[in-house]
Amino acid sequence: MWLKLGLPRMQGVGVAATCCAFLVALYYNVILGWTIYYFGRTLGALPSGVLPWSDQAEGFVCPETVFYPRSTVAHDPYLINPATGLFNASFVSDFWCPEVAGSHAPAGFQAVRVRPLSCPARSAAVFWEEQAMQQSSGLDDLAGLNPGMVVAFTIAWLLVYLCVFQGIKSSGKVVYVTATLPYFCLAAFLMRAAMLPNALTGLKFFLIPDWSILGHGQVWLAAAVQIFYSLGVGYGSLMAFASCSSKHNDFVRDATTISFINCGTSVLAGCVVFPILGFLVSELQISNPCISGDSLDGLKSIGISGTGLAFIAFPIAIARMPGSFFFAILFFVMLLCLGIDSQFAMVETVVLVLSEAGVGRKLSRPVLSGIVCLVSYLIGLIFVCRGGLYWFNLLDSYSSVLALFVVTCLECVGLTWASEGKLWLEFKQQTKEWTGRELGPILHLFWKWVCPGLILAFLLANFIPPTGKADLMGAGDSVPYPEGQGYLPA
DSSP, X not given: OTTTTTOGGGHHHHHHXXXXXXXXXXXXXXXXXXXXXXXXXXXXXXXXXXXXXXXXXXXXXXXXXXXXXXXXXXXXXXXBOTTTXXXXXXXXXXXXXXXXXXXXXXXXXXXXXXXXXXXXXXXXXXXXXXXXXXXXXXXXXXXSBOXXXXXXXXXXXXHHHHHHTTTHHHHHHHHHHHTTHHHHHHHHHHHHHHTSTTHHXXXXXXXXXXXXXXXXXXXXXXXXXXXXXXXXXXXXXXXXXXXXXXXXXXXXXXXXXXXXXXXXXXXXXXXXXXXXXXXXXXXXXXXXXXXXXXXXXXXXXXXXXXXXXXXXXXXXXXXXXXXXXXXXXXXXXXXXXXXXXHHHHHHHHHHHHHHHTTTTTTSOHHXXXXXXXXXXXXXXXXXXXXXXXXXXXXXXXXXXXXHHHHHHHHHHHHHHHGGGGHHHHHHHHHHHHHHOOOOOHHHHHIIIXXXXXXXXXXXXXXXXXXXXXXXXXXXXXXOOTTTSSOBOOO
16 A cells, blocks of 8 residues: 555555554454353353353352441341341441452451352352453463363354455455344343343443543543544554455545444443443342442442453343343354454454465465464464463553554554655545545644644553553552462563
């Protein structure tokens, strides 16, 4: 692309974009592996009628729980129900709730140990950590391959290969299913979520902004990263797929439409997820005095961000719903479709660039696709070791976020600043000839000044406290699992 634009020195931007796609494809496919594992365990549990991460699953016993009531009520016989191990809701204001795990209770409160019969959050976390992940003590302890995850990860890569082995001919057909089926799943979840108890609490949390939080730079940085990921900006995927279409295709309309569909889908998904999280807090407040049904803040203790939302929080809510197996299967089918869409786009980008660059020119497309998938699979086996979760988080935190910003900034600069602006005029003229669309001064203003300026600000925000720090994963405070979240070498 840069050669055709007359900017051979900018080819490194294309190389960087392809490297981003390759690095993310290495670890992103493990999410598909996790989804396939949960899907398989769900199907396997059908005869028992109990989801495997439920606190009613065979062999699971709720661990001992520590509450911190006031010393004045700690020995009250009505504080804890001895038959269920659950606290009496009339005493909820008499409990101290630690803000950070391991905090010492203040004067006037004392520890009370009980073993509840119901602990949905703990059972889901235990299933994730001990059965799905078989989690090791930290990043320095790979602890061997996790057999169940190796099988699921292998299936995931085979599915991706079947999507890309013939290039656009195969992936173009697959996308009709994987891009549309999630909308039917979301519609089903939306109808179910609207009828759940306490759904309104979650919806309010989603729709009513907390202006003080919006003042934090880290929020905007996280939002920018998410938009880059969801739109595929900076990976080269957009150029790779566009190169397979006609030059007379109305790409200006497509770019605008996709942006609106992307953000609209995010809003729709939020209207599904947050009512279900509202239902979740109403369920968990029965067993945890530190969770209030009036707010989602208490869910921080069970990990509702990133992988925790998809594989701990959401499964808890599903397990408490009527028709739990149907919604569990629906949820993991939806995740699989969403994940495989993103995954084969990145793999397709890498294969297409290698093919266009003349690497493996004598190889057929299925063979070249197979080599890329096999190499990626072999490297990716590190993510399905028992210490693989730490390596997943390492690449997710550090591998390509900065590169995405650099690539996109240079794309804007190359198009609008190179050749003293002549390239922009040529691009504008070609767009007019090919699509009949006029690229006005507003777009030029954004691509020349606003976008590069914002992206440079985001780049700096990664390095300037408090919006960013070198220790993105908190290695300095890490504690080996199971006492903490896992050891990370500084």
